[in-house]
Amino acid sequence: MTAAAPPRLELLGITKRYPAVVANQDISLAVRPGEIHAVLGENGAGKSTLMKIIYGVVRPDAGEILWEGRQVEIDSPATARRLGIGMVFQHFSLFETLTVTENVALALDAPPPPAELAARIAAVSAQYGLPVDPRRLVHSMSVGERQRVEIVRCLLQRPRLLIMDEPTSVLTPQAVRTLFQTLRRLAHEGCSILYISHKLDEIRELCDSATVLRAGRVSGRAVPRRESRESLARLMIGHELPVTRLPPRTPGAPLLEVRGLSLKSADPFGTALRDISLEVRAGEIVGIAGVSGNGQKELLAALSGERPVAADAVRIGGTPAGRLGPTARRKLGLRYVPEERLGRGAVPELSLGLNTLLTGSAHGLVRHGLIDRARVRELARRVIERFQVKCDGDRTLAGNLSGGNLQKFIVGREALLASQVLLVAQPTWGVDVGAAALIRDALIELRNRGAAVLVVSEELEELFMISDRLAVLAEGRLSPTVPTAATSVEQIGLWMSGAFAAEPAVPARAEAVHG
């Protein structure tokens, strides 16, 4: 790379302030042609805002953007695309009721006739190893397939800078490998790539250089290959990576039992559950891996009591609970942290105090039919303190908390109240590293106290960290449950694509049943 050629993109002193927070403060970075440049940072560090500025979705308050040495004003995504900037969003920008071809056509300025475009989509998807059927409707596709559509759509615009926002959070390990090959190939062809992530290993494997953000500022620049996991983490979070330890423990009696659970999805595009059996014993954490959309939503609804099932299909502490609703199951000792924080896990318009009351009313917070405000607030304050929830106290509205903070509050609320069984979906999704460690420690502590914990997560790394046993949910079927120590990321990754169905499941099942 010669020093004379101007960088493809250069940011100088970019600043963006929101009423309550400075999202980006004086950020500068440069990406050369053909370079894979990582933007590393925790959730809330300002990565997404910065990318939205580059893509013209958000206007900066100060700073300059240089495109191939020339100062430019990117005032809309249309302008960004005209310059040659493509972006693959974390939350996809696809139209579900349209076909792949139509989705691609919408993003092109002068698309060829549909038949010709379909042929070009097929050609590009073959060329980069991204299989996509141009005729299919997007709503019938899995998350991984949708991401391929997004990437193919970007590629057809012949971008000279591709922004990838946390692209691997929805992929199986095998799919991640394919994606990396595609990205390397693109970079080799001269396309610059901005790769947003908080996953240290991925960045060390893929990226040529990295800009690290912390609390809206550049906290360091690095060549990831020359750094260790620890040194990158220090740049990202300012201190050592917290260590999670899972002390060995012999589990007790089964507290949550699922037998032959089958359930049709309430969502027409959801996944039906097929004959699921599972057991979580006192003092163990069982992790359910899998790409979301494979029945996770349905399984959680059946376990939490949102969808009634056959009485014997779900037992809590030995009591048949399949027909019971959420409140009755809570009385049996089941606690639930749903995936959606706002609207399911918490009511955004209510204070944190009153949100404690929502699931804690059986814990002496209501006396003679009246709310005991003092005790409600005390419990809320305990959660806030114990889980270091950043807020102005128990009167703060839940909706005003950042995603990570609210997650700490909800997990904290359920963990403090949980006695027997805790059901957690995506425990650390969107949560920064420090808070994630806090949440994981709380789950492990609960397990050590003898509770049964079931964690449904897409983060394999995390599941391997905290689970005693692991299973995979794929296409509505549950794989055998295996001790974490006896499996590998490769095997779980293979199972995530549904490859366990052909294997004889008997030994693992037997192990699960007899404990």
Added chain:
Amino acid sequence: MSPELLIAIVASSAAAATPLILAAAGELVAERAGVLNLGQEGMMLAGAIAGFAATVTSGSLALGFVAGMAAGMALALLFGVLALTLQTNQVATGLALTLFGVGLSAFLGRDYVGISLSGLKPLALPLLSDIPVLGPLLFNFDPLVYASLAVLAATHVLLFRTRAGLKLRAVGESPHSAHAIGQPVIGIRYLAVLAGGALSGLGGAYLSLALTPMWVEGMSAGRGWIALALVVFATWKPWRVLLGAYLFGGVTVLQFHGQALGIEVPSEILSMLPYLATVLVLVLICRNPRTILLNQPMSLGQNFFPRG
């Protein structure tokens, strides 16, 4: 039933259906872009008085229809400025537009009450209209009856066969995604709302220039609301609007011919039928979430803020 009566019923059904088709096609376009404009009744009345006044003043029916469209578009523009640019609540703004249109048309129409006008005449298609029975039955309508069918066909082609329609549907499904890939969401919604206003205004002008060629205060008599119901009835598909409009138009006509046909049902019951039918259709389509998911514009009624 005598052939004459049948012909009369069919002819008046078609005439009754035409303003419904025009207004519903307009609303359908706006809703496909994600904009719920409840101001149909107001826009139709504005179209009716503007069209009538223009024709009385100029003597030209064509000018009257153009004036009706312009009036509908003017009200739609007002709606657009409020709901699209200033981000006011679409439901409240649409209701206000209806109330405004009712009042404004009554005010402007004070001097036109009692004036009569020779309305739009049937256009007998040469040769075809000479076929016995079928001729007068199918080929002896006024030009706007044919035009309304052409409007539906054009709406269908626009929405499902053109790039502009693809953009419009994309905006209606997910304005945020559309913005992210560089589509001018607000601009597309403005065009859809204005097109909707023009068609509603035309439907209104049809009332005062063809269906009953005179101006009466509040003469749309709830047709704007039926048009809104029709869009849902049609599950946002143009051709089903045709079916619904002729069904509802036929029911309206039955109110007048009921006695001649020996139907003893009170006309109030008959005039309830379109709404009951809509409720029934709503219940039926809601039983299948897939229908809703695939047809109802997902962002319907939601405002769009382009900046993150």
